[in-house]
Amino acid sequence: MKSKEIGRTGNIYYVVIFLLIGAIILSAVYSVSIGQVNIPFKQTMDILLHSLTNGRLGSLDQVESESYLNIILQVRMPRVIYALLIGMGLSLCGTVMQAVVQNPLADPYILGISSGASLGATFAILVGFGSGAFLSQFGVAFGAFVGAIFASIAVLVLSSIGGKATSVKLVLSGVVLGALCSSFSSLIIFFANNAEGIKSVTFWSMGSLASSSWDRTPIMAVIVLLGCGMFLFQHRVLNTMLLGDESAITLGINLSAFRKLYMVITALITGTMVAYAGMIGFVGLIIPHISRGIFGADHKRLVPGALLLGGLFLIWADILSRILIHNVELPIGIITSVIGSPLFIYMIVKKGYNFGG
Secondary structure, eight states: OHHHHHHHHHHHHHHHHHHHHHHHHHHHHHHHHOSSSOOOHHHHHHHHHHHHTTTSSOOSTTOSOTHHHHIIIIIIHHHHHHHHHHHHHHHHHHHHHHHHTTOTTOOTTTTTHHHHHHHHHHHHHHTOSOTTSGGGGTHHHHHHHHHHHHHHHHHHHHHHTTSSOOHHHHHHHHHHHHHHHHHHHHHHHHHOOOHHHHHHHHHHHHOOSTTOOTTTHHHHHHHHHHHHHHHTTOHHHHHHHHHOHHHHHHTTOOHHHHHHHHHHHHHHHHHHHHHHHOOOOSHHHHHHHHHHHHHOSOHHHHHHHHHHHHHHHHHHHHHHHHHSBTTBOOOHHHHHHHHHHHHHHHHHHSTTOOTTO
8 A cells, every 4th residue: 555655656756847847848938939029939939949950840931030040049048048057056056055054044055155256256346357367357257156166165164173064063154254255245345436346246146147148058057967967866865964963873974074075066056156147046945945845855856856946936037037127137136036035934934844844
């Protein structure tokens, strides 16, 4: 009887996964169809099929304008892929960090990564690397990435002082480093005599997918997908982290070493995403909770579900950022916060919700 119930549950899980994949595909097609120039859905499908199959499927005879090809393939498709990858990456990092620090309020930015990235980006925008410097060609993305990585390394070092890194020490170290980086960012802004630069820092801190391009996509795709591939096979360790260090010792698992490894990988993923798209909040916080409510606390099912839900969520957040106000693109971080805050409040007051399952 019990095996039959497990089988039925497994079948439902795979049905939900396939439904999410289908929803992502349809949402992606819809996303590239709309904007300041609305393209009919059928023509969008023809263009995409023709492009993806190298002309074997889809006809361009019914496409009204050649400009539709450039709009879809060169402008909107990289943006959709950006949204999918960043949504997957933030959800993955949020799921992992909640297990690493055993805290349901953890997100990808809890360890000072966001503050470190903000400091690096603020420095790049308002101070710069010098017009003749080699690093100047990388600009804001380079500054944000370096800031995020240095903040993560500092948290690792600080949390390891006086013994092994525990979940409590990691959180406290992240809070301290985050406050320190934020104060230095504020100091740079205070002394900067650059109104346009301050405006750029503010806009960057809200998050945006406007900088998406095919040139930048491969780097992000490799880092995010490699991270996803690795954590899909780490469910046993992630489940053990929820049980605590004492249970891990009896199972022969060194959680301290895994915490450091997972922190380095999540910092690399988060730093890359923040460097290219700025600060996009709440995705890594609420999506793991929603996924846990749907798929349960077992990371073998939770991680794939969170990846797909995160990608779908950010695609739709990007759609809303472009269509809510006519001819105006809202920063996507505002959309995710407006949607995420009520959802998270609902989950807090919902009776019977439990972090562990």
